Amino acid sequence: MTLLQIEGLGISFGGLRAVNDVGFSAKPGEVVSVIGPNGAGKTTLFNMISGVYLPNTGRVLLDGQDVTRFESHRLARKGLTRTFQNLQIFQDMTVLENVIVGFHLAERGHLLADILSLPSTKRRAREVRTKAMDLLKRVRLDKAADQVAGNLSYGSLKRLEIVRALAMEPRVLLLDEPAAGCNAVETEEIDSFIAELAASGIAILLVEHDMKMVMRISNHIVVLDHGEKIAEGSPEEVSKNPEVISAYLGAEAGQDTPSVEREVANADG
Numbered sequence: 001m002t003l004l005q006i007e008g009l010g011i012s013f014g015g016l017r018a019v020n021d022v023g024f025s026a027k028p029g030e031v032v033s034v035i036g037p038n039g040a041g042k043t044t045l046f047n048m049i050s051g052v053y054l055p056n057t058g059r060v061l062l063d064g065q066d067v068t069r070f071e072s073h074r075l076a077r078k079g080l081t082r083t084f085q086n087l088q089i090f091q092d093m094t095v096l097e098n099v100i101v102g103f104h105l106a107e108r109g110h111l112l113a114d115i116l117s118l119p120s121t122k123r124r125a126r127e128v129r130t131k132a133m134d135l136l137k138r139v140r141l142d143k144a145a146d147q148v149a150g151n152l153s154y155g156s157l158k159r160l161e162i163v164r165a166l167a168m169e170p171r172v173l174l175l176d177e178p179a180a181g182c183n184a185v186e187t188e189e190i191d192s193f194i195a196e197l198a199a200s201g202i203a204i205l206l207v208e209h210d211m212k213m214v215m216r217i218s219n220h221i222v223v224l225d226h227g228e229k230i231a232e233g234s235p236e237e238v239s240k241n242p243e244v245i246s247a248y249l250g251a252e253a254g255q256d257t258p259s260v261e262r263e264v265a266n267a268d269g
């Protein structure tokens, strides 16, 4: 059963066609990764899917409903949430407070009850706290709940950001470079957490430069180059695709992008 369907998405910035006619789909429990050399259009594609940019062409269907024109907060309430490449954590708040903010973003409808300080508000605050602590336990951050977020290691902050997105109870979760800046141990932690989330039935869309991680955890990979989808398939299919290899090798000559073939060989070894 398809949960997220992307059809012919495209957008231009001035004269530049940043993304052109890109489509793919994701089912519950699937990890779908979008890869491609620097500037290929991955983040722009994510921005269109998550309501940050309005595409010039194409559609985004969530559970069969056309949500193309929905803004991010409305999409989040429909079950599609994202994290950003750069951390969006409130560094001065505690770890727990950061997650609680995520819950409040998910339920703005209770504002009047909050203002009137109804008994239901206190009960809900307790429920939210319990749920937030449960989420923190899942990423072993519960012991750090009362610490100021700014004191956490980078890998912990990355996990906190994912947890905060989970407060919205997404069915589709877009992760933009969740392992960026993480060391090998932190990357593996994030890696197994993502696999766990997928196993719980969430469809994960991933943009990630760490090719070993992509090859390890993806069920399906979509490859972009210069805004076009040049290939898609299983990690094995994609890593053997000559067009994909040449896109990466071409990029490697001018930029610091790893060759998929070599990265797959390393990941195997």
Ligand SMILES: Nc1ncnc2c1ncn2[C@@H]1O[C@H](COP(=O)(O)OP(=O)(O)OP(=O)(O)O)[C@@H](O)[C@H]1O
Binding pocket: 013, 016, 018, 036, 037, 038, 039, 040, 041, 042, 043, 044, 045
């Ligand atoms: N808001 C914008 N205005 C103008 N051009 C943009 C904008 N956002 C992206 N672009 C351009 O669109 C193209 C695709 O950029 P995008 O950031 O989506 O690529 P990417 O694959 O995510 O790259 P990276 O791997 O480096 O993050 C680039 O040429 C970029 O300069």
